[in-house]
Amino acid sequence: MENIDLQAFTLYWLVIWAVLGSAITPLIFDHRHRSPWQGALLGLVIGVISGQLFGRLILTLLLPVLPAAATWLSMLGGLVLLLPFWWLIKPASQISPRHNGFVAGTITPLTFYLLLLSVLPLAWAILLAFFDYSPRRVGGPVLGLGGENPFVGLQYFQTMITGEGRDGLIFQNSLRNTLVFTALVLPLNMLITIPLAAMIESVHRFFKAIFRTIYFLPVVTSSVGVAVMWGYIYNTQYGLLNDVLGNFGITPIGWLQDPRANILGIPAALLAVVVAYLWQDFGYNLVIFIAALQNIPDSLKEAARVDGASPVQVFRYITLPLLRPTIMVTSILTVISSFQVFDLIQVMTQGGPGRIGLTRVLVLDIYENAFRFEKMGWAASISLAMFLVVALLTVVQTRVLRTRWEY
Amino acid sequence: MNEMQLTTSAARSESAVQRRSGSGASRSAIIYGLLIAGCIITLIPFIWTILASFKTHAEIIDPAQRTFLPRNFTLQNYETIFNDPSLPLARFYANSLFVALSNVAIHTFTSSLFGYIFAKFEFRFKRVLFAYILATLMIPFQLTMIPSYLILLEFNLTNNLLGLVALSWFNAFGIFLMRQFMQSIPDELLDAARVDGASEWTIYWRIVLPQVLPALATFGVLVFISNWNAYLWPLIVLQDVEVRTLPIILTWYNDRHTSDLGLQMAASILIVMPILVVYLFLQRWVVRGFTLSGIKG
Numbered sequence: 001m002e003n004i005d006l007q008a009f010t011l012y013w014l015v016i017w018a019v020l021g022s023a024i025t026p027l028i029f030d031h032r033h034r035s036p037w038q039g040a041l042l043g044l045v046i047g048v049i050s051g052q053l054f055g056r057l058i059l060t061l062l063l064p065v066l067p068a069a070a071t072w073l074s075m076l077g078g079l080v081l082l083l084p085f086w087w088l089i090k091p092a093s094q095i096s097p098r099h100n101g102f103v104a105g106t107i108t109p110l111t112f113y114l115l116l117l118s119v120l121p122l123a124w125a126i127l128l129a130f131f132d133y134s135p136r137r138v139g140g141p142v143l144g145l146g147g148e149n150p151f152v153g154l155q156y157f158q159t160m161i162t163g164e165g166r167d168g169l170i171f172q173n174s175l176r177n178t179l180v181f182t183a184l185v186l187p188l189n190m191l192i193t194i195p196l197a198a199m200i201e202s203v204h205r206f207f208k209a210i211f212r213t214i215y216f217l218p219v220v221t222s223s224v225g226v227a228v229m230w231g232y233i234y235n236t237q238y239g240l241l242n243d244v245l246g247n248f249g250i251t252p253i254g255w256l257q258d259p260r261a262n263i264l265g266i267p268a269a270l271l272a273v274v275v276a277y278l279w280q281d282f283g284y285n286l287v288i289f290i291a292a293l294q295n296i297p298d299s300l301k302e303a304a305r306v307d308g309a310s311p312v313q314v315f316r317y318i319t320l321p322l323l324r325p326t327i328m329v330t331s332i333l334t335v336i337s338s339f340q341v342f343d344l345i346q347v348m349t350q351g352g353p354g355r356i357g358l359t360r361v362l363v364l365d366i367y368e369n370a371f372r373f374e375k376m377g378w379a380a381s382i383s384l385a386m387f388l389v390v391a392l393l394t395v396v397q398t399r400v401l402r403t404r405w406e407y
Numbered sequence: 408m409n410e411m412q413l414t415t416s417a418a419r420s421e422s423a424v425q426r427r428s429g430s431g432a433s434r435s436a437i438i439y440g441l442l443i444a445g446c447i448i449t450l451i452p453f454i455w456t457i458l459a460s461f462k463t464h465a466e467i468i469d470p471a472q473r474t475f476l477p478r479n480f481t482l483q484n485y486e487t488i489f490n491d492p493s494l495p496l497a498r499f500y501a502n503s504l505f506v507a508l509s510n511v512a513i514h515t516f517t518s519s520l521f522g523y524i525f526a527k528f529e530f531r532f533k534r535v536l537f538a539y540i541l542a543t544l545m546i547p548f549q550l551t552m553i554p555s556y557l558i559l560l561e562f563n564l565t566n567n568l569l570g571l572v573a574l575s576w577f578n579a580f581g582i583f584l585m586r587q588f589m590q591s592i593p594d595e596l597l598d599a600a601r602v603d604g605a606s607e608w609t610i611y612w613r614i615v616l617p618q619v620l621p622a623l624a625t626f627g628v629l630v631f632i633s634n635w636n637a638y639l640w641p642l643i644v645l646q647d648v649e650v651r652t653l654p655i656i657l658t659w660y661n662d663r664h665t666s667d668l669g670l671q672m673a674a675s676i677l678i679v680m681p682i683l684v685v686y687l688f689l690q691r692w693v694v695r696g697f698t699l700s701g702i703k704g
Binding site: 005007008010011012015100101102103104106107110111113114117118120121122124125128135144196199200202203207211212213214215216217218219220221222223224225226228229230232233235237238240243279283284287288291311336339340342343346347363366367370371376379380383384386387390391394 | 434435438439441442445446448449450451452453455456459467468470473520521524528530536539540543545546547548549550551552553554555556557558560561562563564567569573574576577606607608632635636638639643653654655657658661668671672675678679682683686687690693694697698
């Protein structure tokens with residue numbers, strides 16, 4: 001038994017028989033003129049019980065005899081009770097109109113999944129934010145909360161607001177960095193992508209496809225790859241950037257290492273990460289803007305041109321206002337994704353340089369607290385705060401950029 | 408057809424503007440110049456990395472020898488990587504491929520199935536359920552990441568590639584996207600099949616699925632790319648080296664060869680290139696998928 005991973009099998013049995021039980025039973029119930037929803041629930045319960053019970057039984061009994069087949073056969077545990085159940089269920093005495101077993105048989109597993117693996121984690125995440133939780137400690141009976149993982153109330157949120165202690169200080173620094181990062185990325189991204197999309201839209205169709213293909217390359221590149229490539233470009237001694245700057249007589253700059261290097265008060269490391277992020281990400285908004293520009297009726301632009309508007313005026317007074325709904329969507333998406341920046345920073349700077357971490361962002365803070373220091377309650381409360389900030393920013397952007405007209 | 412009309416009318420008005428201002432040619436030269444400059448900026452990091460992967464160590468570190476193109480073209484970096492017994496690359500490709508393809512299979516199946524159900528069937532609590540699915544799109548992954556990890560821990564599925572597959576059965580965005588496409592399937596088509604006695608699963612499989620196959624393929628490519636490039640979640644779940652996926656292997660490998668930049672660049676080329684090649688072949692679909700995700704999501 002030792003080399004068999006019973007916990008993982010528990011999950012496999014659960015998943016397989018919850019799905020099969022609640023998917024097949026409604027079809028049979030439907031066939032016998034019974035309520036498929038009732039069938040789905042019964043099938044779910046019987047399937048899960050039978051899968052766990054007989055799966056375990058089969059595994060324990062057969063493992064000494066047939067070690068190879070035992071694991072696979074244990075997956076059939078659910079059938080032990082389900083087959084007789086399917087067999088024995090009687091057709092309803094009065095013939096009712098046929099319902100839809102198909103819907104019951106698919107929606108029930110979906111609901112089961114949503115409750116178990118979406119609602120539960122969400123509720124759990126919110127609960128964790130109020131507990132001093134570490135998976136290594138023995139906690140209370142419900143989700144390991146309580147016991148050695150005590151309830152701390154609003155203490156974490158207090159720490160965040162006051163910035164007390166090392167944790168609070170690092171959190172406020174991470175939040176500030178994330179906000180600065182986002183505040184730099186959003187306008188720069190829009191300033192690059194909107195004119196670029198308009199320019200691409202104006203060239204010949206053949207070149208348009210080529211430009212779009214090239215500009216989109218970084219988006220599909222793994223962000224770790226991007227981080228490695230840009231880390232090399234920024235390398236103090238061997239990097240391309242310092243080589244190029246050296247030609248103009250500028251002494252090498254420790255882009256990612258030097259905590260004192262800055263441009264206009266913004267740390268050089270943060271700017272370096274912003275540039276790498278923009279490089280990776282701009283193609284995404286670009287293709288959205290290209291698609292949006294294609295949807296703008298040409299007649300509108302042409303009417304303005306006939307009235308004597310210059311191309312710049314057409315862009316400013318016709319195209320840009322019509323792009324407003326798209327600008328709203330892209331700016332919301334850009335803020336959400338730049339708030340979640342992690343890969344680039346974790347690989348390029350690990351949050352450094354400097355003692356408090358000049359590029360340390362919220363997700364890095366969450367990651368390190370949860371999985372390096374095992375302060376999962378604290379990490380969960382930061383992620384909850386991050387969610388609230390992003391939600392607030394989304395609401396604000398929707399309000400500011402909302403339009404009340406269509407074309 | 409429509410597009411051609413648009414182009415010709417654009418060309419006509421373009422020439423009208425040119426006649427008036429007389430600066431059309433120079434303006435389009437500026438536009439092409441800017442676009443080409445943008446392409447160069449976009450491509451430089453790739454080119455610089457590829458070139459570095461063919462340079463010798465001495466060439467990379469010695470400022471006197473440093474040039475943009477490799478002076479002494481060498482395959483040494485690649486040979487070192489392929490012959491490194493601690494780096495069974497084939498295994499890591501297989502790991503990444505397994506995770507990405509499993510997720511593609513699961514998500515294309517469930518998204519099309521539930522997209523169909525939410526588009527074409529009525530049942531109790533449908534609105535509540537669909538609203539919840541849409542709401543999950545707003546919830547950042549970082550919020551549920553910790554409990555999801557604890558669930559995997561409970562079932563002892565950390566450090567297991569199945570941990571990256573077992574918990575993700577549904578993709579809220581996929582369900583939403585496929586529902587949009589399913590709505591355009593005529594009900595008469597489905598009813599005709601029902602009258603002919605086809606079961607609902609048959610209708611889904613034989614009639615509905617072929618109708619939305621292009622959209623589903625686009626979505627599948629998107630799922631593949633995002634899983635192939637995923638970093639944070641695999642980093643949390645996979646601790647042992649041999650079960651890792653490519654992005655985590657790249658950082659792990661580079662951490663062990665911090666001083667040898669040529670080697671690092673060769674490793675990143677090996678890990679970045681497969682997806683770029685896939686992209687170049689499927690670029691139309693990839694771009695369309697990302698555009699959909701932006702407009703609808």
